[in-house]
Each structure stands twice: as structure tokens, then as C-alpha cells.
Amino acid sequence: MEKTYNAFSLFLCYSKITIKSWFQYKVDACMRSLAVFFREATGVIVIYLTMLTFDEINGWNTNELLLLFSFVYVTYGILIVFFTGLRDFEFLVNTGQFDRFLLRPRGALFQVIASNSDWFAAIGHGALGICLFIFSANNVQIVWNFWNIIYCISSIIGGVFIQAAIFLVVASLSFFFIKTGSIRELLYWNTRKFANYPISIFPKFVKIFMTYIIPFAFVNYFPATYLLDKDSGEFLGKTFCYITPVIGIVMFGAAYLFWNYSLKRYKSTGN
Amino acid sequence: MKNIKEKIIEVKNLKKNFKISKRMNGLPGHIANLFKPKYEVKEAVKGIDFEIYEGECVGFIGANGAGKSTTIKMLSGILYPDSGCINVMGFEPHKDRKKYVANIGVVFGQKSQLSWDLPVIDSFELLKNIYKIPSDVYKKNLDEFMELLDMSNFINQPVRQLSLGQRMRADIAASLLHSPKLVFFDEPTIGLDVVAKEKIREFVRYMNKEKKVTFIFTTHDMQDIAKTCERIIIIDKGSKMYDGSVKELVDKYGGSVKLAIEIKDVLVDEEYIKLLKQSLENQFIDCEFTIEDKKNNIVEIMFENKTLSSVQVTTFLAEKFTLKDFRISDIDIEEIVRKIYEGGITL
Numbered sequence A: 001m002e003k004t005y006n007a008f009s010l011f012l013c014y015s016k017i018t019i020k021s022w023f024q025y026k027v028d029a030c031m032r033s034l035a036v037f038f039r040e041a042t043g044v045i046v047i048y049l050t051m052l053t054f055d056e057i058n059g060w061n062t063n064e065l066l067l068l069f070s071f072v073y074v075t076y077g078i079l080i081v082f083f084t085g086l087r088d089f090e091f092l093v094n095t096g097q098f099d100r101f102l103l104r105p106r107g108a109l110f111q112v113i114a115s116n117s118d119w120f121a122a123i124g125h126g127a128l129g130i131c132l133f134i135f136s137a138n139n140v141q142i143v144w145n146f147w148n149i150i151y152c153i154s155s156i157i158g159g160v161f162i163q164a165a166i167f168l169v170v171a172s173l174s175f176f177f178i179k180t181g182s183i184r185e186l187l188y189w190n191t192r193k194f195a196n197y198p199i200s201i202f203p204k205f206v207k208i209f210m211t212y213i214i215p216f217a218f219v220n221y222f223p224a225t226y227l228l229d230k231d232s233g234e235f236l237g238k239t240f241c242y243i244t245p246v247i248g249i250v251m252f253g254a255a256y257l258f259w260n261y262s263l264k265r266y267k268s269t270g271n
Numbered sequence B: 001m002k003n004i005k006e007k008i009i010e011v012k013n014l015k016k017n018f019k020i021s022k023r024m025n026g027l028p029g030h031i032a033n034l035f036k037p038k039y040e041v042k043e044a045v046k047g048i049d050f051e052i053y054e055g056e057c058v059g060f061i062g063a064n065g066a067g068k069s070t071t072i073k074m075l076s077g078i079l080y081p082d083s084g085c086i087n088v089m090g091f092e093p094h095k096d097r098k099k100y101v102a103n104i105g106v107v108f109g110q111k112s113q114l115s116w117d118l119p120v121i122d123s124f125e126l127l128k129n130i131y132k133i134p135s136d137v138y139k140k141n142l143d144e145f146m147e148l149l150d151m152s153n154f155i156n157q158p159v160r161q162l163s164l165g166q167r168m169r170a171d172i173a174a175s176l177l178h179s180p181k182l183v184f185f186d187e188p189t190i191g192l193d194v195v196a197k198e199k200i201r202e203f204v205r206y207m208n209k210e211k212k213v214t215f216i217f218t219t220h221d222m223q224d225i226a227k228t229c230e231r232i233i234i235i236d237k238g239s240k241m242y243d244g245s246v247k248e249l250v251d252k253y254g255g256s257v258k259l260a261i262e263i264k265d266v267l268v269d270e271e272y273i274k275l276l277k278q279s280l281e282n283q284f285i286d287c288e289f290t291i292e293d294k295k296n297n298i299v300e301i302m303f304e305n306k307t308l309s310s311v312q313v314t315t316f317l318a319e320k321f322t323l324k325d326f327r328i329s330d331i332d333i334e335e336i337v338r339k340i341y342e343g344g345i346t347l
């Protein structure tokens, strides 16, 4: 109990520092939020306009597609409030900050997570996600009830942990390889691009990849099919709709074990 | 003296290799990198042993790439050693990391631990929280360091606005706020001017003598060593070369005299140096001479002056060779260490 309290108070202390640092450059920070928002929104709009000419793909209309997007953006917004340190882990290593974490009597992973938040980008991504969610949820007329709301929240949290686990694995891989940029590109960003579309439109191996290997489908596809009451096309489809939080926690736990194992190989940097 | 003090660090046969991947270029190279990465093994630390006792201030020196920082990183629990054992205050650093590091302080002169954009004091407050430093201890230490390191006029300034000397002092204070008993300093004087260096040396002396803090001090500035440390460990290419008191080193090798002569009329070459050495050794039997060609017809001759006076040598040289000029000087620790690095002195 006391341990949790301690960790929490340190987390707040770190957050205060990151926010304070960011606010040294107020204008820059706000510009960053706006820039992120518009950059990402442009991407969405381009896809939206392309889709308009199709009417629907594989049974998904444009509004339903936007719901898929909204999950990606909302979860990513939350993700970079809590897990920016993992996303930018290579930077922490190169600047020697990670050495410093190891010199302090607190968990190394805890410090990586607590010491860094990309608040303003998070506002950009999060705001876009919420806009998309409200817009599409309105248009597809989801009937809201207590269980739906709980379902959404838990799926979002699960989705955040799935992505955090991917980042944690990539961060751990940096103990084995020097440059992890291309690994991250492959494991995260490319997978995420596929997740912009319902996986049912893809060939089988992509479906398998997105469901069982890098299970990004649990971040948005399965929750969206549940909310829209669609057939996910998976033989375990109905169950898959409910297990996003479980997948998230299990993946993060496994990634944590891998991290602990890899940490022994940490090489620091020369000068 | 030593045996009443407690051993604080014990290192046995410590080794660390780094695998450095050799990348090949071009498409075939990339494919080869992927499937059969080539490694070059760099032996950074090749089996060193030493012991350090409570209250010592030990200078840890060696040329660039000798393995000092690597050793310090292993001692402080950042790196896992490949083999050998480390025992610091009963801990095995990399294994009991979280408990262990609460007892040590580390400064890496090249890398600050302060938040770049925030006032120094904010970083200190964060450290208070991280180390769970009791408020009274924190306040006492802070007040003391403010005075000793003269920090009062920049403590509220963002770190990015500080001079290097100010930043270094703030970094030093930061790493000592939790009252560690053992402190590792890795080049804390790098890039500082003489005044700033002096302040840091004074601080180390004070903390060492008055507060009984044990220091391990890495530096390339021999003045740092001469003014703070009683003992030095010299490492070279990952192995220990010398371990003993500074005084002994200076007594043993500093008893030498350096005689620089300038030769007239003849061109100094290898043959000439050989001839010079031969005739000196024939004349003064049982004496050792180290001779070095300093270019521009200047030759440096080093010899011990316990049995041999510089007058004797100079007179002999003046008779046998065509001297234009000569200069005699003592050898200081800087010189000794330089000679050791260059292989001029074998320990």
C-alpha cells in the first residue's frame, strides 16, 4: 500500500516536471498540439474522401470506418501520456538518461515510464480521436447503455496496453540491436497502417498477423465490430470482441518479463 | 592504518567485453548484416583487481579508452560484468541494484542528471522524492552544498542558462543530496577552467576529510589527483598498471631528473640517439637512461639522480658532444603518468 502510494507520488512529481518543462515553451507546445491534430486529421480526411467513392468496403461504410480510426487515435493519445518513455527509449539510452535511472533506487522501467510524457502531442491525437468517435458514434447510432460504456473504457485501456507492450518489446530489443528504428517501424507503425482498415478485407496471412502475432486487431477492429454488432469473420469472433483487456494485460506482462531478461545485456554508451 | 579501516570495495578479476557490430555497406552488405552479423570484440576491461578502504580518495586514471568509465559503470551497477566479482559494502551492484544505489553517488562529467529546462532546485526536489530523503537531512545537505559549492546565485536558474562550471557544481550537489558514503566521480572537471576546478577539488577534499566520504575520482588532469588523492590506480588498455600511493610513485620515479639538450652542428637521428645512450651507459655503469628524440635537434634524457648528479652528466655530455644549450628540470606526477602511458616507464 505504502509502496503504491510512493510510486504514485513520484509519478506525480515526474509529471509535474515534464509539464513544467513543456510549459517553458508555451507557444511551441500549443503549436505542437495543433500541428499534430491537423497532420493526423489530414490523413484521415484523405482516406475518408477516397472511401466516399466506394460507398462501402466489405460491408463497412465510411462512418463505421471512422469508428475504427477513433479507437486508434484515442488509445494512442493515452498511450503517449503514459508510455512516451518507451516509445523514445533509444533517445533515453543515447543521452545517458537511462544510465541515470539505473543509478537511482527505483524501478528502471517505472522511471522510464514516469519520466516522460508527450502531453501536447497526446492532446492532438486524443482530441482527434474523440472528435472522430463522437462524430461516427452519432452517425452509426450506437445505443449507449451502462455496459457499452464500461466495454468501451476497458477496451480502450486494453488497447493502450497492447501498444505499450509492443513498444516495451521494441525497447527491450534495443539491448540486442543498436538501431531499433526499423524494427519499430515494422512492428508498430506498419501494423498500425493496416489497422486503419477492417482486417476482413485483407488476405488471410495479414489477418493472422494482425490477430495472433501483432494483435493490433484487438485495439480497434474487434471492439468496433462489437459496438457495431458486426460479424468479425473470425471463428472465435464473439469471444475475441471481449478479450481486448486480457490481451493487453497478458502482452504487457510478457513484455515485462522479456524486458527484465534483456536488461542484463544493457551496454550503456561510450562517449 | 589500512587494516583498521573497513574494506568498502573489493573487485576480483573483473572483465567486460563489448561486441561491436561491423556493418557492411551496400545491398549485399545489408543482407549479410541481417543474417550473419559480424562482430568485433573489444576487451574494455581485462581482469582487474583492487580493494578500496573506507575514507580513501582514490584517483583512477588512464588514457582515453583505457576502461575507466566501463569499470565505474560496473561498480555502480549500470553494467553487468562478463566475469569476476564485485563486492561493494556487501552488495553485488548489478544484482542488488535498487538497494545498493541508495548508498552511492555518481557524477558523469559528460552527462548531466539535471532537467535541462528547469531551475536547478526543481531537479533537487525531484531527487528528494526519488531517494526519499528526510526533509531535515535534505535541508541540511542543501544548505551546506549551497555554501561549499557557491550555488546560491544560480539555484533558481534553468539549467540551460548555466555555465559549464555552474552546471557541474549543481550536478555534484545533486549526486550527494542523499548523503552517500561512497561517491564515483567520472571526469567532473572536464572542460572547466582553473578556478572552477579548484572549487571542485576543495569540495572533494572537504567531503573526504571532514565527512569521511570515500571517493573514486577519474580525471585526465593530474593536478586534480595531486591535490585530492593519496592513492592512484592507473589502468591501461583494460589492465591495472599501478596501484599505490601518489607519494610513492613520485618518490620512485619523480626522483628522476629530466635533462633537455640541444645539439649543435650534427643532425640528430636514430643512430645518434643510440650512440648517445651507449656512451652514457659506458661512462656511468649501472645507471639507466631514458632518451627521447624531441625533434629540432633537442634530446631529452631522463635518469635517476640518487647516485648520479646532473652536473656529472652535463659535464660529460658537454665534453663529448656539441651542445648548444641545456635545461634541467624535475619530474612531476603529470610527467610520470605521461611517460607511463607512452611506455617510457615500465612499472
Ligand SMILES: Nc1ncnc2c1ncn2[C@@H]1O[C@H](COP(=O)(O)OP(=O)(O)OP(=O)(O)O)[C@@H](O)[C@H]1O
Pocket: A267, A268, A269, A270, A271, B018, B019, B020, B042, B043, B044, B062, B063, B064, B065, B066, B067, B068, B069, B070, B071
Ligand atoms: N557502450 C559501449 N559499447 C561499445 N564499446 C564501448 C562502450 N563503452 C565503452 N566502449 C569501449 O570500451 C573501451 C573503454 O571505454 P571507457 O569509456 O571505459 O574508457 P575510459 O577509460 O573511460 O576513456 P575516457 O578517458 O576517454 O573516458 C573503449 O575502447 C570504448 O570504445
Ligand SMILES: [Mg+2]
Pocket: B068, B069, B070, B186
Ligand atoms: Mg570515460
